[in-house]
Amino acid sequence: MNIQLKTQDGSVTKPLAGRVSLVTGSTSGIGLGIARALAAAGSAVVLNGLGIAAEIARTRDQISADCGVKVGYSAADMTRPEAIAEMIAATIGEHGRLDVLVNNAGIQYVAPLDQFPIEKWDAILSINLSSAFHTMRLALPAMRQNKFGRIINIASAHGLVASPFKAAYVAAKHGIVGLTKVAALETAEEGITCNAICPGYVYTPLVEAQIDGQARAHGISREKVIRDVLLAQQPNKRFATVEELGALTVFLASEAAASITGIALPVDGGWTAH
Numbered sequence: 001m002n003i004q005l006k007t008q009d010g011s012v013t014k015p016l017a018g019r020v021s022l023v024t025g026s027t028s029g030i031g032l033g034i035a036r037a038l039a040a041a042g043s044a045v046v047l048n049g050l051g052i053a054a055e056i057a058r059t060r061d062q063i064s065a066d067c068g069v070k071v072g073y074s075a076a077d078m079t080r081p082e083a084i085a086e087m088i089a090a091t092i093g094e095h096g097r098l099d100v101l102v103n104n105a106g107i108q109y110v111a112p113l114d115q116f117p118i119e120k121w122d123a124i125l126s127i128n129l130s131s132a133f134h135t136m137r138l139a140l141p142a143m144r145q146n147k148f149g150r151i152i153n154i155a156s157a158h159g160l161v162a163s164p165f166k167a168a169y170v171a172a173k174h175g176i177v178g179l180t181k182v183a184a185l186e187t188a189e190e191g192i193t194c195n196a197i198c199p200g201y202v203y204t205p206l207v208e209a210q211i212d213g214q215a216r217a218h219g220i221s222r223e224k225v226i227r228d229v230l231l232a233q234q235p236n237k238r239f240a241t242v243e244e245l246g247a248l249t250v251f252l253a254s255e256a257a258a259s260i261t262g263i264a265l266p267v268d269g270g271w272t273a274h
């Protein structure tokens, strides 16, 4: 994807040229897709997340070469507020600004509520919710100074509706939708917007791994797993793609979305229309 705009004099510019974006949890899946899309739209990007150092270095080089933008990386653990503070300070220190903050890092664990391991509850709340509180509280002063900011929180359809056995995930995702609305209200007159994207099932390597695993476990075809198990709740019976989420993030980060703030936008093929 290479996004360009033609100006009135015919010259070509990218919608996020000169911007600096930080995407938490961007070493794989949705976060990586969003980081690629922001870079293709002209923004410098700081990646974050867990992974193998050599692979992360290759990803940085590749995005930078493809898009002609600076690509940095922070290994900050989203469970550690002091590491998050270092990441934000380093981003602003190196680039002089932080325009687009995408809170995407997230994990999942599935168990009945009365058997939910306490350490899993704590980890999900801290990675999927509290990390966004920390990045936002630390990024806002720099955004306020520039009178420009775009905060995009990757929530979930589970930020709007519940499913059984996902107590921590559903609580954290509902929480981040609430946090999004508070930030939108507090920044509404300052050129800053804060929105949540609420995907249903998105096609990522983790989902691909689940398809074969479930097919083997239930002795059914891949097609049946996709339609009747994974996408049981998703009326359009197709996965959203990381490219679709990347394009939406670029739009929300652009000038064109200046009046959109405080929303929780489902990208779920009709799931939450039920």
Ligand code: NAD
Residues within 6 Å of the ligand: 024, 025, 026, 027, 028, 029, 030, 031, 048, 049, 050, 051, 076, 077, 078, 079, 104, 105, 106, 107, 127, 128, 154, 155, 156, 157, 198, 199, 200, 201, 202, 203, 204, 206, 207
């Ligand atoms: P993923 O596992 O591919 O990516 C998660 C990212 O978070 C990785 O980069 C990982 O390294 C990072 N991460 C995990 N723990 C971390 C920690 N302690 N510190 C820093 N980084 C950490 O998952 P994904 O499917 O791409 O999910 C990304 C986000 O999208 C999550 O918030 C998830 O809840 C949300 N989401 C995913 C789907 C889906 O179908 N895949 C649907 C709705 C919402």
